[in-house]
Amino acid sequence: MPLTLPPIPDDVLSPPDLTAAAAVQRRLAAQMVMEGPPQPVRLLAGVDVSAFPRDPAGRIFAAVVLLDATTLQVRATATAMRIAPMPYVPGYLGFREVPALLAAFAELPEMPDLILVDGHGISHPRGLGIATHLGVLLDRPTIGVAKSVLVGRPEGDLPPARGASVPLVWKGRTIASVLRSKDKVAPLYVSVGHRVTPEAALAHTLAATTRYRLPEPTRAAHNAANAFRLAWTAEHGR
Template sequence: MQIQIPESWPKTAAEAIALQKALAPEVITQDQLPDPIRLVAGVDAGYEEAGQTTRAAVVVLSFPDLAPVDEALVRCPTTFPYVPGLLSFREVPAVLEALAQLKTEPDIILCDGQGIAHPRRLGIASHLGVICDRPTIGVAKSRLIGTHAELPPEKGAWVPLMDKGDRIGAVLRSRTNTRPLYISTGHKISLETALDLVLRCTPKYRLPETTRYSDRLASSGTRQSALQQVQQGDLFNQK
């Protein structure tokens, strides 16, 4: 996959915040998707050596059957500290290196993190989408900002996530009576389409298959293919 990796990255929190504010207006919150969607990808990152090394994984799945077709795992020096709201500057450099190793180009990328559900409307999914000029969705396991009404317990139920009068995302019940997911536009996709795609990528468990595959690869730190995981039955025995 062809990726134009930035030549330099911010070194301080002030520089990073300034860049977020500059890039946020470039985020597109309407659908600009290929038709049909054939490939979806999940990206995730983990750390080694007490955080000194970032381990980024990307797994590409066919859509809508969600079978793994490509993957990449890279390790890069961690160059930015952990600062709430600035996660993308810590993880995106390694994620871009992983995406560049793919032999197939996904139509859309689901990120384990926020899209515009972010104080400056540029979480990791939006930042990655703008850099790659590709549709992205933020699929977060916890809330960063915003308020919402009570969520019904049934799978597929969702309520708007609001901040300062803006609808910044949705709180989605991806599986009945489980903790919700926090879905937001990353880039080039509407919230309604993002919710539909996330649910179609989540046939059985709480997390979409894109997240489950990429998280497993990033967390294990081994170059075991997603296909091998399926054959061994390891991945699908985890809830």
């Protein structure tokens, strides 16, 4: 049976312009909580989206993958396709992707205890990357696991060994951790999304990372989103 998600006003999901969108981001960022997550964490989720390059229709293919937090085995996968309410604009990714992700969450058999998002959390110019955006709207613990920097600079040199981390600093404050998730590979940028501490975000991300650079939840979601887009294309065409 599909889940019932919290009611979300349309103006929060699809503001009329970037000025209104920035105001929504600041309002939602003020609701972010940096504590938790509640214990125990039994179920993890990874989320990601896929899209056609330069798609004039603006289709977003979202996937949420539910995993056992101990074994990292996949328990369920949910997908949804939605038309993005705005084109891609740097710093406003949540408005483009969150509606499709919410539709996918509604198809899960149960809610996860902790969500890992392919993207930024508070490491964002207005404190509302997609992980925080999604986490506040769902009021669930989220972690941003990004593959590149949006704002800020690493404080110091990052050692080459797995598990090494240094702060990512912007305007005099730490906004994320630069994490080496695998020996001698490019780092990840791990930030608080919602209802987690920086320390918990780092620890849970590393614990969910096995042989690959990406943690298993977001890696599984990335693969699921791409597979969903390809299957949809095979059925419907471009």
